[in-house]
Amino acid sequence: MKWRTGLDEYEKLLIRMSTPKLVLFFFILCCLCFCVVIFDNAACYNATRVMIDSERNHGILLEAVQILTDLNLSIKKAYICSDGRWFMDVFHVTDLNGNKLTEDSVLSYIQESLKLVHYGISRRIEGLTALELTGTDRVGLLSEVFAVLSNLRCNVVESKVWTHNGRIASLIYLKDNDSDSPIEDSKRLDLIVAMLRNVLKGDNDIRSAKTSVTLDVTHTERRLHQMMFDDRDYERKPILTTCDDSPVVSVQNFLEKDYSVVNIQCKDRNKLLFDVVCTLTDMEYFIFHAKVDTSEDKASLEFFIRHMDGTPISSEAEKQRVILCLQAAIERRASQGVRLELCTDDRQGLLADVTRTFRENALNVTRAEISTKVDTALNTFYVTDAIGNPADPKIIESVRQQIGLNYLKVKELPLTCKQKKERNEPAVGPGGAILLSLGSIVKRNLYNLGLIKSCS
Known part of the structure; x- marks a missing residue:
């Protein structure tokens, strides 16, 4: 085939796609109706490319991102394109040390997990009772919660706690301490729920404190986002003013294609893409195309979205709501304070004792991750x-001595505002979201599939 002069590689590919053989190939592929996962360690020098082709389905993008982030993989870049019944996702991923993925067990796990998602099979935590808690945050609240559970002979196996804008949300997975089995007695569950609700109410949260037993938790962190969203934490004013850079979010309508374009500029961190995609998905927006790029500690994310009925965002009020919800989703996981890691033999009342020590030393827990493996407690x-300021190092050291220097270790100390480097690059304004055309998104996806020459 002779090419006309002036055609670039992208245009040549489109011409190739019009040939009968290639049309037949894509027709056969679509008829097979299955999920294809391809790993490529050769195309890019600093990341593994994970390429996913599957039937388009609301939520399947979130499930794919969830699988990658649950493995603590870092997503450096991502290109998402959805057209017709199919979508194509390309992720540039590394482990937390910046290395490519080379272990066959990890690659096999990703592949099998994506297939389970495609066929609608979810993985759940079995053999545990799940509690959901939301309310007003305060110093010592977590200590009171764990003290109640300890007194009621409940063993906390796993738990995650988030705080944001003066609110707290927690999922707690527990079992009976004596029988080592799920707690199923309705009267006992009613007692647990009632006592925890009283703790959460305190003196000033009579209406909004909520406690419940749940039987259907598909993913802990997604559920925490949903709980804080239902609690409308995004509408509340921050109790504390932190010196971290706030995410810059803009929403504009791309009228030519009937898309709404969401542009986000913020500090990069692990699981950032999950938090954003989770929020857009649960707000019933469909992500048709997206581009994610990270450089050093900065992240730039762009999404072309519509409502489930195919319409873009229609009002200024809705735009502002999307902006507030995305800002809240990004900030919820932001880690404020000193990171303390506890590794010790698990025992009845351990969490109650540790968090009581925090409370007695006027330390507030802003986020917590509780887990138990065999008979060992691994808590962060x-x-x-x-009042939300960095804790005094002398107090931290005193707490470590009370709990055990070998058991409780400091992993991170926060930088003060003066120590942080000033941002020299201006944030992207609202108009910046429209500059990226739909054709350029498709072109970048083709780059990442190796169909045209580029890997940048």
């Missing part, structure tokens, strides 16, 4: 002083 706490 982020703590500040009572």
